[in-house]
Amino acid sequence: MRNALTLERRWDLAIRFLGRVGLWGITLAALLFLYLPIAILVIYSFNTSRLNAVWRGFTLDWYRSLFAGIGESGADVITGQIWDALFNSLWVGGIATVVATVFGTMVALALERFKFRQKTALEALLFLPIIIPDITMGISLLVFFSLVFQLIQTVTGVRLVLGLPTVIIGHIAFNISYVAVTVRSRIAELDPALEEAAQDLGANEWRTFYRVTLPLIFPGILSGALLAFTLSLDDFVITFFTAGVGSTTLPVFVYGMIKLSVTPAINAISTLMLMASFLIVLASLALQRRSLQL
Amino acid sequence: MKLAIELVDVGKTFQGQNQRDFRAIDQLNLQIRDGEFFSLLGPSGCGKTTILRMIAGFESPTVGEVFIHGEAMGDRPPFHRPVNTVFQNYALFPHLTVAQNVAFGLEMEGVPQTHIRSRVGDALALVKLNGLENRHPRQLSGGQQQRVALARALVKQPEVLLFDEPLGALDLKLRKAMQLELKAMQQQVGITFVYVTHDQEEALTMSDRIAVLSEGKVLQVGTPTEIYEEPSCRFVADFIGESNFLIGQVIEQANGGLVVLVDGELTLSVPYEPELPVGKVVTLVIRPEKVTIHPQTHSDPLALQGTIRDVVYLGTDTRFVVQLTSKSTLIIRRQNLHPGKLDTFTVGEAVKIRVAPNSMRVLPEGSLGPEAASGVLHLP
Numbered sequence: 001m002r003n004a005l006t007l008e009r010r011w012d013l014a015i016r017f018l019g020r021v022g023l024w025g026i027t028l029a030a031l032l033f034l035y036l037p038i039a040i041l042v043i044y045s046f047n048t049s050r051l052n053a054v055w056r057g058f059t060l061d062w063y064r065s066l067f068a069g070i071g072e073s074g075a076d077v078i079t080g081q082i083w084d085a086l087f088n089s090l091w092v093g094g095i096a097t098v099v100a101t102v103f104g105t106m107v108a109l110a111l112e113r114f115k116f117r118q119k120t121a122l123e124a125l126l127f128l129p130i131i132i133p134d135i136t137m138g139i140s141l142l143v144f145f146s147l148v149f150q151l152i153q154t155v156t157g158v159r160l161v162l163g164l165p166t167v168i169i170g171h172i173a174f175n176i177s178y179v180a181v182t183v184r185s186r187i188a189e190l191d192p193a194l195e196e197a198a199q200d201l202g203a204n205e206w207r208t209f210y211r212v213t214l215p216l217i218f219p220g221i222l223s224g225a226l227l228a229f230t231l232s233l234d235d236f237v238i239t240f241f242t243a244g245v246g247s248t249t250l251p252v253f254v255y256g257m258i259k260l261s262v263t264p265a266i267n268a269i270s271t272l273m274l275m276a277s278f279l280i281v282l283a284s285l286a287l288q289r290r291s292l293q294l
Numbered sequence: 295m296k297l298a299i300e301l302v303d304v305g306k307t308f309q310g311q312n313q314r315d316f317r318a319i320d321q322l323n324l325q326i327r328d329g330e331f332f333s334l335l336g337p338s339g340c341g342k343t344t345i346l347r348m349i350a351g352f353e354s355p356t357v358g359e360v361f362i363h364g365e366a367m368g369d370r371p372p373f374h375r376p377v378n379t380v381f382q383n384y385a386l387f388p389h390l391t392v393a394q395n396v397a398f399g400l401e402m403e404g405v406p407q408t409h410i411r412s413r414v415g416d417a418l419a420l421v422k423l424n425g426l427e428n429r430h431p432r433q434l435s436g437g438q439q440q441r442v443a444l445a446r447a448l449v450k451q452p453e454v455l456l457f458d459e460p461l462g463a464l465d466l467k468l469r470k471a472m473q474l475e476l477k478a479m480q481q482q483v484g485i486t487f488v489y490v491t492h493d494q495e496e497a498l499t500m501s502d503r504i505a506v507l508s509e510g511k512v513l514q515v516g517t518p519t520e521i522y523e524e525p526s527c528r529f530v531a532d533f534i535g536e537s538n539f540l541i542g543q544v545i546e547q548a549n550g551g552l553v554v555l556v557d558g559e560l561t562l563s564v565p566y567e568p569e570l571p572v573g574k575v576v577t578l579v580i581r582p583e584k585v586t587i588h589p590q591t592h593s594d595p596l597a598l599q600g601t602i603r604d605v606v607y608l609g610t611d612t613r614f615v616v617q618l619t620s621k622s623t624l625i626i627r628r629q630n631l632h633p634g635k636l637d638t639f640t641v642g643e644a645v646k647i648r649v650a651p652n653s654m655r656v657l658p659e660g661s662l663g664p665e666a667a668s669g670v671l672h673l674p
């Protein structure tokens with residue numbers, strides 16, 4: 001009986017050991033899988049060779065070439081285009097983020113605050129842009145824009161074309177959903193008694209909002225905005241369908257470039273963007289921590 | 295006499311799911327006097343919070359009207375009512391410091407900064423929280439948070455303060471201390487307190503008057519003594535303190551008293567003025583501490599015969615369950631004034647029970663259960 005028990009116990013321990021090793025192993029593998037390609041990208045941005053396949057030696061030339069291009073006549077044409085695309089990306093991301101954050105927050109507040117019959121339907125509609133494939137969204141936006149442009153042309157005679165504004169509108173369209181969902185989860189955690197307490201102490205609706213509600217849901221708004229900005233910088237499909245001449249964003253440009261020639265300048269600029277994202281995320285974490293402590 | 299708050303025929307119906315409406319408050323009439331400590335007492339779900347929220351302005355009555363100092367409130371929003379609330383879970387603003395929390399209400403009033411500082415200081419001194427001004431709510435203990443919530447409401451110098459079970463989250467000792475402190479503070483500042491609680495002991499200790507509620511209705515309003523000594527119905531007698539209920543029938547009414555037949559064999563005389571027909575079923579309410587137990591040798595012609603069924607030592611008193619000669623049992627509490635000496639009654643022992651006639655309360659309600667049918671008085 002004793003022996004049987006110890007055997008069983010040993011079996012338990014063995015299983016536990018296997019489980020632990022397995023879990024750690026899989027976690028490590030997943031992390032490697034996620035970050036190895038990125039690490040390679042970063043490493044090859046310092047590669048002397050033009051080819052990503054072989055390592056020739058360390059250089060900062062690609063970074064230098066990026067910055068040498070600014071404003072100088074006779075700079076590398078490609079480099080200039082990279083910078084144009086990057087600025088487009090930042091413009092689109094910036095404007096789309098600000099607008100989507102304002103609207104998304106308002107939608108989230110309305111959904112949380114008001115009770116109406118079609119609320120569930122509206123919520124489902126709000127979730128839809130997150131679920132439906134980008135390609136569907138891209139095509140539908142394209143169709144929509146061409147219809148609107150046609151209408152405007154027949155009415156006013158003005159001929160509009162796709163460009164940065166259409167890209168921005170497209171990005172706002174899908175980002176509102178993400179912001180609204182993020183902010184909403186934060187509002188749901190908010191104790192409704194806090195707003196009642198504010199009103200009880202003499203704050204009208206508006207003052208209640210900006211003295212109590214807004215500071216408390218701010219971390220959620222910030223997360224939503226960061227998510228929107230990241231998604232916007234990242235987006236390829238929807239941009240691809242809504243961009244016109246001169247409104248190429250970085251992902252679209254990189255895609256076009258890969259088909260022609262890959263220059264490690266792409267690696268370099270990607271690395272810079274990666275670092276920028278890291279900094280943004282770190283800053284937001286720090287902000288959130290501070291707002292929690294306050 | 296000046297009324298702080300008056301509720302006239304107030305009803306509140308909540309729209310439930312599946313179109314089912316729920317009537318939380320029904321035809322409620324309450325008059326709360328200026329400067330009194332008034333408690334709303336009742337079991338969970340009886341509508342206490344709903345009443346408080348209608349006074350504060352977070353809910354509006356479906357029918358009826360709430361008056362504050364004689365003024366009809368109508369749909370007036372909370373921020374325009376001269377009342378302040380101390381919330382059940384305090385509802386302190388987590389992003390503001392203690393001082394900022396307390397200052398919030400004054401800032402909303404537009405009080406100048408210099409005045410705010412001194413009034414916040416005074417309020418914090420009143421609740422003994424000086425020195426914690428710059429802490430955030432989550433850096434405070436439950437009792438301290440409770441005090442901040444109190445200071446935040448008091449600093450506004452409202453005419454009426456509303457409390458929704460403010461001590462519910464505190465441990466017993468702290469709760470008792472805070473009860474006394476709140477009561478003292480109420481007398482000091484002279485503000486009307488409307489205090490919601492489901493703890494009858496708390497209501498008895500603190501209140502000038504109590505309203506006992508059940509299922510959205512007021513059953514009785516009175517001073518703690520009235521509520522305890524003269525409960526108006528069985529629910530109140532049962533909810534406030536412990537009670538024995540003996541169901542019987544009137545066999546005689548004479549000289550301002552009733553003779554009641556219990557279980558078809560015990561006759562008890564009780565003082566009772568209002569006219570009751572012979573044969574009427576009544577409930578006798580007997581408080582456990584008002585019954586005395588005596589050894590079998592005790593010679594009192596009015597004493598009842600009984601047998602001890604259970605003895606439980608409770609520290610301050612001992613609780614006996616005594617079976618009467620009929621099928622009824624009585625719970626009896628006796629203070630342990632002389633421990634050891636008097637606790638000599640043992641289970642199974644035959645004893646004599648003495649119930650003073652004027653310590654029984656007659657409720658003209660109740661019905662005889664089917665098993666009591668054999669004991670029913672047959673009227674000629």
Ligand SMILES: Nc1ncnc2c1ncn2[C@@H]1O[C@H](COP(=O)(O)OP(=O)(O)OP(=O)(O)O)[C@@H](O)[C@H]1O
Binds near residue numbers: 338340
């Ligand atoms: N917003 C609401 N919608 C629907 N029903 C409600 C709503 N608020 C309260 N009720 C119902 O009204 C009744 C009274 O609720 P209330 O909160 O006033 O009870 P309470 O006496 O404060 O109870 P407790 O002691 O548990 O706090 C309950 O049955 C509750 O379910």
Ligand SMILES: [Mg+2]
Binds near residue numbers: 344458
């Ligand atoms: Mg309640």
